[in-house]
Amino acid sequence: xxxxxxxxxxxxxxxxxxxxxxxxxxxxxxxxxxxxxxxxxxxxxxxxxxxxxxxxxxxxxxxxxxxxxxxxxxxxxxxxxxxxxxxxxxxxxxxx
Numbered sequence: 001x002x003x004x005x006x007x008x009x010x011x012x013x014x015x016x017x018x019x020x021x022x023x024x025x026x027x028x029x030x031x032x033x034x035x036x037x038x039x040x041x042x043x044x045x046x047x048x049x050x051x052x053x054x055x056x057x058x059x060x061x062x063x064x065x066x067x068x069x070x071x072x073x074x075x076x077x078x079x080x081x082x083x084x085x086x087x088x089x090x091x092x093x094x095x096x
Contacts, residue, residue, distance in 0.1 A: 025071060028061045032075055036082070046083040050076075 032053055039049035054072070063071060 024061050024063060025067045028057055028063055028067075028071060029075065031061065032057045033078065033082075036079060040082075040086060046079050046086070050079055 035053045035057065036046065036049055039053065040046060054075070
């Protein structure tokens with residue numbers, strides 16, 4: 001599937017660069033996880049949505065180079081856990 005997912009809003013900037021950089025990581029993580037959750041609720045798989053949401057979020061929120069790889073790895077772990085929870089919930093529903 002080749003869908004462009006537009007679940008992200010416009011990010012804001014801060015006058016204090018250091019404050020912006022520290023909050024941009026948290027903003028990125030928050031926006032990414034919310035968007036991925038919405039995509040899964042709309043029927044996309046985690047695998048379909050992860051890369052697209054990552055790229056769209058990067059267009060909206062700039063990450064410091066040091067945060068880029070670390071946050072990618074953290075969100076990949078989060079997405080795997082999220083997917084496992086989704087599968088566990090489906091198994092429970094099928095059992096009922």
